[in-house]
Amino acid sequence: xxxxxxxxxxxxxxxxxxxxxxxxxxxxxxxxxxxxxxxxxxxxxxxxxxxxxxxxxxxxxxxxxxxxxxxxxxxxxxxxxxxxxxxxxxxxxxxxxxxxxxxxxxxxxxxxxxxxxxxxxxxxxxxxxxxxxxxxxxxxxxxxxxxxxxxxxxxxxxxxxxxxxxxxxxxxxxxxxxxxxx
Amino acid sequence: xxxxxxxxxxxxxxxxxxxxxxxxxxxxxxxxxxxxxxxxxxxxxxxxxxxxxxxxxxxxxxxxxxxxxxxxxxxxxxxxxxxxxxxxxxxxxxxxxxxxxxxxxxxxxxxxxxxxxxxxxxxxxxxxxxxxxxxxxxxxxxxxxxxxxxxxxxxxxxxxxxxxxxxxxxxxxxxxxxxxxx
Numbered sequence: 001x002x003x004x005x006x007x008x009x010x011x012x013x014x015x016x017x018x019x020x021x022x023x024x025x026x027x028x029x030x031x032x033x034x035x036x037x038x039x040x041x042x043x044x045x046x047x048x049x050x051x052x053x054x055x056x057x058x059x060x061x062x063x064x065x066x067x068x069x070x071x072x073x074x075x076x077x078x079x080x081x082x083x084x085x086x087x088x089x090x091x092x093x094x095x096x097x098x099x100x101x102x103x104x105x106x107x108x109x110x111x112x113x114x115x116x117x118x119x120x121x122x123x124x125x126x127x128x129x130x131x132x133x134x135x136x137x138x139x140x141x142x143x144x145x146x147x148x149x150x151x152x153x154x155x156x157x158x159x160x161x162x163x164x165x166x167x168x169x170x171x172x173x174x175x176x177x178x179x180x181x182x
Numbered sequence: 183x184x185x186x187x188x189x190x191x192x193x194x195x196x197x198x199x200x201x202x203x204x205x206x207x208x209x210x211x212x213x214x215x216x217x218x219x220x221x222x223x224x225x226x227x228x229x230x231x232x233x234x235x236x237x238x239x240x241x242x243x244x245x246x247x248x249x250x251x252x253x254x255x256x257x258x259x260x261x262x263x264x265x266x267x268x269x270x271x272x273x274x275x276x277x278x279x280x281x282x283x284x285x286x287x288x289x290x291x292x293x294x295x296x297x298x299x300x301x302x303x304x305x306x307x308x309x310x311x312x313x314x315x316x317x318x319x320x321x322x323x324x325x326x327x328x329x330x331x332x333x334x335x336x337x338x339x340x341x342x343x344x345x346x347x348x349x350x351x352x353x354x355x356x357x358x359x360x361x362x363x364x
Contacts, residue, residue, distance in 0.1 A: 083261035090272020107232035
């Protein structure tokens with residue numbers, strides 16, 4: 001991993017996992033500066049679960065091969081009132097994280113509360129506020145799609161937490177910003 | 183994939199996913215004959231989730247590279263009363279399935295009910311009955327460990343369902359034995 005010094009930019013891949021749509025967003029950080037790199041969605045079509053998980057795994061790997069991030073930040077998913085939905089979402093999240101760890105990247109996890117707190121300054125902010133602040137912080141011409149915005153927000157959350165620590169920690173290191181154990 | 187003809191054996195990898203212990207079991211089928219190949223467990227140590235998922239992903243891939251199965255059968259997991267446990271189990275299952283699909287193997291899913299029905303003839307059979315029947319059906323000298331037994335039972339369930347169909351179907355094909363959509 002690159003050291004987050006004053007001269008070397010660190011590229012962060014943010015991921016917002018979902019079985020139907022997984023958002024991704026990449027930013028470069030250089031000291032306190034944030035620079036937008038790319039964002040988008042990996043979509044899976046209706047069908048059998050193993051095939052959909054493969055689409056997510058391959059999609060994340062393709063994003064990593066294309067943009068070569070140094071580190072990955074993944075949003076923790078909510079447990080749903082419907083246990084079957086929770087199970088499906090868990091499997092999707094497992095596939096998304098596998099995409100990252102199979103490329104030997106360290107994965108940091110943040111709750112939606114932490115992400116909103118970091119980006120909007122308020123843990124219960126509405127989706128539109130997150131989109132608005134992501135657009136402002138990254139100086140984008142237009143508002144990103146909700147899924148891409150959540151992924152970019154997760155990357156920004158990691159950048160805010162890392163700043164001033166000198167280097168981004170590897171797997172197994174606790175984060176100042178409150179990296180979560182699942 | 184190999185055709186399940188009278189002369190070519192099909193090797194089935196059965197998997198019983200869990201975050202702490204994932205059981206695996208391999209059998210060869212030749213017509214109505216079943217032959218034990220290998221079985222065991224992939225264990226993850228306490229620690230952060232991404233690292234544990236990587237252990238499962240790499241473990242399944244290693245089993246596949248070592249024993250070269252033709253097809254994979256995975257037990258469907260129960261949703262737990264605790265939503266957080268369901269989410270963790272879902273993520274483990276996602277990683278286990280990713281291990282198989284990343285090796286381009288077709289993955290078939292069976293519920294515990296289907297597996298028990300197929301191996302013991304009774305969907306609500308006790309764990310010990312499953313272990314006993316797996317030992318008998320595969321002519322093993324000793325009873326396999328519970329996790330390995332469940333994985334072997336899942337492989338046997340797939341073998342029983344496939345017999346007489348001529349060839350094992352690929353992804354996207356419905357199974358006579360009731361392959362489940364998650």
